[in-house]
Amino acid sequence: MSKKVYNTAPLPFMGQKRKFIKSFKDALHNYPPDGIYVDLFGGSGLLAHTAKQHYPNATVVYNDFDNYRKRINAIPETNNLLEKLRMLISEWPKDKRITGVTRENVLKAIKRHEDQYNYVDYITLSSSLLFSMKYVLNYEDLVKSTLYNCIRMSDYKAEGYLNGLDIVSLDYKVLFEQYKDSDKVVFLIDPPYLQTTSVTYKNYWNLTDYLDVLSVLEGHRYFYFTSNKSSIIELCEWVGNRTLTTNPFAHATKLEVNTSVNYNSSYTDIMLFK
Structure with a gap:
């Protein structure tokens, strides 16, 4: 292969x-x-x-x-969270601002995920919920941000990406x-x-x-x-x-x-x- x-x-x-x-x-x-x-x-x-x-x-x-390794190792959990968010905003217009009850539900889902795994890859999450090239590093900053439905529709994969490297x-x-x-x-x-x-x-x-x-x-x-x-x-x-x-x-x-x-x-x- x-x-x-x-x-x-x-x-x-x-x-x-x-x-x-x-x-x-x-x-x-x-x-x-x-x-x-x-x-x-x-x-x-x-x-x-x-x-x-x-x-x-x-x-x-x-x-x-x-x-970056920590983010790669968390890909299964990140994909799981994104799947939940896709379901929550499935009826929401693409690239439009997320407001009201839907926004509250998105934030609640993210907070539950963080409480369960003690980690959320907010940089990856930012690319699915924030305006282009904007990033947050924690939940508090995400709550203050304007959310958009720009969610990625496919799972992330990184098989073999770091193979053979001497990592320090x-x-x-x-x-x-x-x-x-x-x-x-x-x-x-x-x-x-x-x-x-x-x-x-x-x-x-x-x-x-x-x-x-x-x-x-x-x-x-x-x-x-x-x-x-x-x-x-x-x-x-x-x-x-x-x-x-x-x-x-x-x-x-x-x-x-x-x-x-x-x-x-x-x-x-x-x-x-x-």
Whole structure:
């Protein structure tokens, strides 16, 4: 039986790199099949999954700092909850605001589920009940939100998604120290974007954090992801031109894709590799 290859993360995750997957695969041909690929900011694990599927003999380290595994392990319970919600809003118009008794019943069902399992994957649930690209992390914030009938009609599945990965949960600096001296290492670097929504991330990132990450690039092979909102590329070009410090992105290949947040907001995602 052939292994399932995921071109998108099996559960919703803000900032997953699905639009770059084809370009990422194409670029991987220039990197060692038996290399060590370290996904410093693992996120949804999509980059790590793709690297492992592309090079089965490579060592691929997935830094699951956001505990995406917990959400994957809870998929059976999440599917069960979504089935109950589908029944509650089966007569409700698609994409319309949920109000009145139906809204109360939806919230009650979610609270009962949380009381029973002591957990609800609110990020996944948000994609079925909130306006596009809006997320909550707890019941209290969900109660304050406007609910919509945008519920997913099929079950979530993630069979084999994390197979073969070396999974850790570490500060990226600690993980970098473990592998920085290996001549076979390729770092996958997708930090939380500066000046973009980061409600689903554990920690708030500021400019200092962003600049600290750049020290990882020097002297190493890497894939680095950012957006045009961060202006980090322009900053590094300025540093390289105006000071004696080397621009870490000098001679790197750059690819761009446009990403829509909603009907009137968008930005450009950027992948650089070297």
